[in-house]
Structure formats: C-alpha cells, structure tokens
Amino acid sequence: MSVKVVVGSQWGDEGKGKIIDLLSEKADIVARYQGGANAGHTVVIEGEKYVLHLIPSGILQKDTLCVIGNGVVIDPMALMAEIKLLESKGIEVNGRLFISHRAHVIMPYHKLLDEAKESKDAEKKIGTTGRGIGPAYVDKINRMGVRIVDLLDRKTFSEKLHRNIEEKNEILKKIYGASELDVEQIVSEYQEFDKKMDPYIKDVSVFINESLEKNKNILLEGAQGTLLDIDFGTYPYVTSSNPTSGGACAGIGIGPTRINSVMGVIKAYTTRVGMGPFPTEISDDELNLRELGDEFGATTGRPRRCGWFDAVIANYAVRVNGIDAFALTKLDVLDTFEELKVCIAYKYQGKTITHFPSEIRILNECEPVYETLPGWKQSTTTIRQFKDLPTNAKKYVEQIEKLTGTPAKIVSVGSGREQTIIR
Numbered sequence: 001m002s003v004k005v006v007v008g009s010q011w012g013d014e015g016k017g018k019i020i021d022l023l024s025e026k027a028d029i030v031a032r033y034q035g036g037a038n039a040g041h042t043v044v045i046e047g048e049k050y051v052l053h054l055i056p057s058g059i060l061q062k063d064t065l066c067v068i069g070n071g072v073v074i075d076p077m078a079l080m081a082e083i084k085l086l087e088s089k090g091i092e093v094n095g096r097l098f099i100s101h102r103a104h105v106i107m108p109y110h111k112l113l114d115e116a117k118e119s120k121d122a123e124k125k126i127g128t129t130g131r132g133i134g135p136a137y138v139d140k141i142n143r144m145g146v147r148i149v150d151l152l153d154r155k156t157f158s159e160k161l162h163r164n165i166e167e168k169n170e171i172l173k174k175i176y177g178a179s180e181l182d183v184e185q186i187v188s189e190y191q192e193f194d195k196k197m198d199p200y201i202k203d204v205s206v207f208i209n210e211s212l213e214k215n216k217n218i219l220l221e222g223a224q225g226t227l228l229d230i231d232f233g234t235y236p237y238v239t240s241s242n243p244t245s246g247g248a249c250a251g252i253g254i255g256p257t258r259i260n261s262v263m264g265v266i267k268a269y270t271t272r273v274g275m276g277p278f279p280t281e282i283s284d285d286e287l288n289l290r291e292l293g294d295e296f297g298a299t300t301g302r303p304r305r306c307g308w309f310d311a312v313i314a315n316y317a318v319r320v321n322g323i324d325a326f327a328l329t330k331l332d333v334l335d336t337f338e339e340l341k342v343c344i345a346y347k348y349q350g351k352t353i354t355h356f357p358s359e360i361r362i363l364n365e366c367e368p369v370y371e372t373l374p375g376w377k378q379s380t381t382t383i384r385q386f387k388d389l390p391t392n393a394k395k396y397v398e399q400i401e402k403l404t405g406t407p408a409k410i411v412s413v414g415s416g417r418e419q420t421i422i423r
C-alpha cells in the first residue's frame with residue numbers, strides 16, 4: 001500500500017499530466033483533490049495528445065480507477081464534454097470514474113461572476129481562466145454552495161438555487177450591469193446533468209479508505225501549483241484552493257498519517273500564466289523559451305510567461321509540501337542554450353534573501369541573484385538513462401538537486417510517455 005501526492009512546484013503547467021500518467025501504470029487509483037476545469041493536464045501517448053481538465057490523468061492507463069474528490073469544484077458541462085471526448089477515442093470511463101457526492105458544483109452564475117469581475121477592473125485583474133473557480137469556492141466557504149448531493153433532490157435544489165440566484169442577480173445587475181439569470185431553466189438543465197452523473201457518484205472518502213485497507217496504491221493528483229495556492233501562493237494572484245500537499249487530505253477524505261510520499265513536479269525553467277509577480281521572468285526578445293517549450297496554456301491557449309529556474313521557489317515548494325523527490329520536466333527545452341542561469345537568491349533593498357517573501361510589494365522589487373551554468377548544446381530527447389545525458393546536462397540536474405536538497409528521481413526529456421529517465 002502506498003499513497004503518493006503529486007504536486008506542482010511552481011505556477012502550474014509543470015507537466016503533472018505526463019508524470020501522473022507515467023506513475024499511474026503502477027497505481028490502482030488516481031484521485032484529484034482540488035481545483036476544477038481551470039486545470040489543463042496534457043498526456044501524449046504515441047503522438048496523440050490528450051488534455052484533461054477534471055478527470056485524473058490516470059484515466060489513460062486502462063486498469064487504473066479514477067476519482068474526483070470533494071475538494072474539486074465540478075462544472076457538469078465540462079465533465080460531460082470530457083467524458084464524451086475520451087469515449088470517442090475509445091477510452092472506457094464508465095465504471096472507472098467516481099465522483100464525490102460532497103463535491104461542489106460550478107453553476108452558470110459562477111462563470112458569469114468570474115468574467116464580470118475580471119473585466120470590471122483591468123488594473124486588479126488576476127488573469128483567471130474564466131472557469132468560475134473563485135466564485136464557486138467563495139460560495140462553498142460562504143456556506144451557500146450547491147453540492148452534488150443537492151442535485152439528487154429537485155425540491156431542495158430548486159429552493160437553494162432560488163435563494164442563490166436572487167442574490168447573484170442583484171450582484172450581476174447592480175455591480176456589473178450584466179443580465180439576469182432564469183432559475184427554472186438552470187434547475188432543469190442541472191437535473192439533466194444529475195441523471196448523466198448518477199452512475200459516477202460515490203462516497204469517495206469511504207472508497208479510498210477501504211481501498212487502503214486492501215493495500216491499494218493510490219496517487220493523489222494536484223492541479224495548479226504551489227505558487228498558485230490560496231495560502232502559500234503569490235496572493236492575490238493565485239487560484240482559490242490549496243494545491244499544496246496539505247490540501248490532499250481535506251480534498252479526498254483521508255488522514256495525513258496515510259500519506260507516504262510527496263513528489264514535486266518541476267520544470268527545468270519557470271513559467272506562469274496570468275498576472276502577478278515572477279522574479280526570474282525574461283522577455284521573449286531575450287530568450288525564445290516560449291517557442292522552444294511550446295508554452296501556451298492547455299486550457300485557455302494563452303501564451304505563458306517564461307523565465308529561468310528559480311531555486312528560491314523550488315526550496316519554498318519543498319518546505320510547504322514536504323516534497324521528498326522531484327520529477328524534473330522539460331530538460332530538453334534547454335538543449336540549445338550556450339549557457340543557463342539558475343536563481344539562487346533574491347536581492348531586496350541591498351540585502352540577500354533566500355526565503356520566498358509573502359508580500360507582493362517586496363516580491364515585485366526582488367532582483368534575482370543568478371549562478372551561470374554551461375549549456376550542453378546537444379539533443380537529449382532520445383536519452384533514457386541518466387548516465388547517457390551530456391555531462392553539462394547531468395551537472396545542471398545535479399546542481400538543482402544540490403540547491404534544493406532533493407533528488408530528481410524522474411527526469412523528463414519530451415512530452416511522450418517514453419521520453420523519460422527514471423533513476
């Protein structure tokens with residue numbers, strides 16, 4: 001029996017989808033514990049690309065069961081579209097996917113509020129994915145969210161919705177000048193979803209705990225990343241959940257004593273989508289990382305901001321998640337560089353700091369302190385053994401391990417399942 005949490009160590013899009021798919025081969029169950037359809041997890045199998053938003057990346061390994069935990073906010077429309085797409089590619093979903101009856105549901109007003117808030121004040125814009133994530137978690141914490149269980153009873157659902165929509169209509173009209181919503185239409189639409197979702201609904205906490213009793217291997221799949229965490233990220237430029245490993249217990253319904261290990265997925269450089277501070281960011285003119293790494297959002301298609309590897313962030317991720325091993329991805333993207341920079345500290349008002357600051361004001365003023373390493377100028381995409389990597393590529397990986405005190409047990413050299421070095 002083992003329970004491994006897989007977390008994003010930077011600002012998301014580290015390659016969690018690829019790594020989860022790979023590890024799923026030896027897992028009985030893969031469970032998502034937070035976030036929603038804001039995630040875009042890419043898996044490439046024999047040249048075919050799959051982008052998963054809500055369904056765990058384990059779904060592509062035919063013997064693995066998949067679970068969506070109570071910590072996830074579920075957009076039924078996005079879920080149904082994803083199931084349909086997978087089935088159209090011959091992937092069996094029914095009987096392999098289970099959804100927590102405690103999970104909250106994304107309603108049409110959540111998406112409207114998300115978009116309205118973002119467009120109202122361009123200065124304060126977060127750059128969200130527009131999937132209604134923030135407003136859905138607001139309702140959850142405000143004790144007025146709609147849960148999967150609520151869909152089962154038309155009367156309770158309708159009453160709850162009437163109350164919610166009355167309030168949302170006021171906000172939409174008065175604050176954002178947007179048009180109002182029709183309650184009955186939403187009730188009917190969502191009860192249709194309920195019928196379709198019925199076969200997937202389960203008490204996930206019971207299922208996972210019983211599976212542990214049966215010595216099953218379980219992967220807990222985080223979405224987003226450490227720096228997007230509502231508590232530990234670059235607040236307010238974050239998502240509205242806890243992607244960090246601590247969120248896994250509450251988002252699935254298991255105790256911390258059940259977790260055996262935490263793997264941090266980390267890119268060999270850094271990217272971020274949306275607004276907010278990014279100390280090692282470099283302009284496109286300076287470095288063509290975006291093009292080399294095909295850095296465009298898997299969910300929104302937005303260009304990702306790119307920069308050098310940041311060991312201050314990596315160390316912070318190790319600390320707040322308890323990471324005991326890294327999966328270092330996209331090493332191949334650095335194949336053509338003459339030399340590479342790694343940020344080892346920040347300079348703030350003349351002082352050197354190595355702890356990731358909590359204040360945006362300070363972060364915005366932090367200048368990265370770089371160490372320069374020689375490039376390897378050789379393709380790594382067909383290498384499958386660590387010892388066969390060019391010497392400078394090995395040195396680059398080893399330097400990251402040294403700076404973070406954490407082994408890179410997996411090194412990824414391409415998007416394909418097989419383009420992986422396991423140490």
Ligand code: GDP
Pocket residue numbers: 008012013014015016017018039040041042043044293297298329330331332333412413414415
């Ligand atoms: P996630 O959100 O963490 O699952 O990451 P995304 O799927 O949003 O973004 C990672 C992108 O990098 C995807 O397009 C992957 O196919 C791709 N990818 C993953 N690992 C590697 C790698 O080692 N090398 C290259 N070149 N691409 C990779």
Ligand code: IMO
Pocket residue numbers: 008011012013014038039040041126127128129130131132133134222223224225228237238239240273274275298
């Ligand atoms: P995966 O799981 C990268 C970012 C958005 C925005 C902020 C808040 O694929 O790594 P939200 O819609 O969550 O309210 O947006 O978070 N964001 C992501 N960035 N990868 C993701 O997921 C993200 N999910 C949200 O761009 O800056």
Ligand code: MG
Pocket residue numbers: 012013014039040041042298299
């Ligand atoms: Mg992604």
